[in-house]
Amino acid sequence: MKQINVKIPALPRNSYPIYIGQNFLDTLLTKIQNDHPDRSLFIITDSNLAENNHLKKLTAEKDIPNYIINPPGEKSKHIQTVVKIIEKMEQQFYARDSLIIALGGGTVGDIAGFAAAVYKRGIHVIQIPTTTVAQADSSVGGKTGVDSTISKNAFGAFWNPRAVYIDVATLNTLDQTQYLAGLVESLKHALIADEKYFTFFEKNIDKIINRDIETLLIIAEKNCRIKAKIVAEDPTEKNKRRILNYGHTVGHAAESASRFELLHGQAVAIGIIAAGLIEQKMKLAEPDQLRRIKILLEKMKMPTKMPKNIKSNQIIQLIKRDKKAVNKWPKFVLLEKTGKALCKNQQWAHDVAPETVKDVLAKLY
Ligand SMILES: NC(=O)c1ccc[n+]([C@@H]2O[C@H](COP(=O)([O-])OP(=O)(O)OC[C@H]3O[C@@H](n4cnc5c(N)ncnc54)[C@H](O)[C@@H]3O)[C@@H](O)[C@H]2O)c1
Numbered sequence: 001m002k003q004i005n006v007k008i009p010a011l012p013r014n015s016y017p018i019y020i021g022q023n024f025l026d027t028l029l030t031k032i033q034n035d036h037p038d039r040s041l042f043i044i045t046d047s048n049l050a051e052n053n054h055l056k057k058l059t060a061e062k063d064i065p066n067y068i069i070n071p072p073g074e075k076s077k078h079i080q081t082v083v084k085i086i087e088k089m090e091q092q093f094y095a096r097d098s099l100i101i102a103l104g105g106g107t108v109g110d111i112a113g114f115a116a117a118v119y120k121r122g123i124h125v126i127q128i129p130t131t132t133v134a135q136a137d138s139s140v141g142g143k144t145g146v147d148s149t150i151s152k153n154a155f156g157a158f159w160n161p162r163a164v165y166i167d168v169a170t171l172n173t174l175d176q177t178q179y180l181a182g183l184v185e186s187l188k189h190a191l192i193a194d195e196k197y198f199t200f201f202e203k204n205i206d207k208i209i210n211r212d213i214e215t216l217l218i219i220a221e222k223n224c225r226i227k228a229k230i231v232a233e234d235p236t237e238k239n240k241r242r243i244l245n246y247g248h249t250v251g252h253a254a255e256s257a258s259r260f261e262l263l264h265g266q267a268v269a270i271g272i273i274a275a276g277l278i279e280q281k282m283k284l285a286e287p288d289q290l291r292r293i294k295i296l297l298e299k300m301k302m303p304t305k306m307p308k309n310i311k312s313n314q315i316i317q318l319i320k321r322d323k324k325a326v327n328k329w330p331k332f333v334l335l336e337k338t339g340k341a342l343c344k345n346q347q348w349a350h351d352v353a354p355e356t357v358k359d360v361l362a363k364l365y
Pocket residue numbers: 046047048049052072073074077104105106107108110130131132133134137138139140141142143144145170171172173174175178182
């Protein structure tokens with residue numbers, strides 16, 4: 001057998017800027033055009049962003065072709081939507097020198113990012129996140145994907161944006177439940193990586209809930225710095241990046257068992273409590289930790305108990321299917337203390353005995 005080695009040079013461009021500010025949407029397109037004078041622009045957004053005038057603000061008087069995802073939200077995060085987008089771009093003769101602008105929440109960002117990753121083998125994308133989930137989480141880190149008829153994110157790619165523009169004022173039109181649920185990802189960042197951020201969260205929780213712009217600017221920056229640092233250390237989630245899944249093992253199971261009645265952030269709130277109870281059982285946590293987390297989640301109107309109609313057996317069955325399960329049992333991200341994820345033997349996700357998990361689930365009702 002002959003072997004020829006192909007050596008691939010390091011990617012020429014492996015970083016991207018995140019801009020954070022307020023009320024800059026109406027001047028942003030000119031900046032993007034100036035920064036990318038040779039690119040043909042195409043905007044992907046959804047009907048809520050259009051109805052709330054964000055699309056109009058972004059395009060101002062300019063005539064930029066777009067695709068408006070409708071219905072908005074998870075239902076449209078399907079490969080069929082990507083097919084429609086790509087065919088529209090083809091009909092309009094978009095070539096490899098194109099740039100997709102994603103204006104919206106995590107759904108739009110994931111769809112648009114994936115479309116950019118696969119269109120003509122990959123074109124540029126700029127993310128303009130407009131939800132608490134997208135500004136804290138999904139717009140940074142390069143994960144993109146859409147669902148198949150069988151499972152979530154069945155089609156996916158790591159595809160980094162050229163830039164991310166976070167305008168915290170866009171959050172003003174977001175529904176309050178969506179807004180609060182998305183903040184759980186911010187709380188998660190504080191818990192796994194930054195004790196000072198956690199105390200900031202506690203001190204400023206009322207301002208955060210009431211969308212105080214100055215506070216939102218601060219937390220947007222904290223979130224991006226934390227996520228960017230973790231992603232830079234482990235871009236393809238081999239190890240450390242897994243800490244971003246704190247609270248997500250039980251969280252994803254609860255989300256799916258509720259048939260998506262629970263919003264992602266609501267389910268993760270329950271998952272964070274479950275992780276906290278595991279930590280207590282394993283004598284990891286500081287005595288007061290879980291109580292402090294609970295107070296915050298309650299102020300954020302997040303559930304801290306498993307809904308009664310979801311049985312713990314269902315959760316056990318679902319966590320066995322966790323995409324990172326080994327021998328049909330997941331590993332758990334745990335905290336060593338507030339602001340610090342546990343790392344043992346250079347591993348960031350840990351074995352927890354099934355009996356411990358079962359005991360903890362019983363306590364969640
Ligand atoms: N790629 C990643 O790393 C990553 C990380 C976390 C979540 N996600 C994905 O993100 C998705 C969830 O994201 P999401 O919570 O942002 O959901 P979303 O994009 O569906 O937005 C929620 C709802 O709010 C509306 N909306 C968005 N911005 C608005 C605004 N400014 N004003 C008024 N309405 C607005 C949307 O139209 C939608 O109806 C999931 O599919 C999840 O898998 C991806």
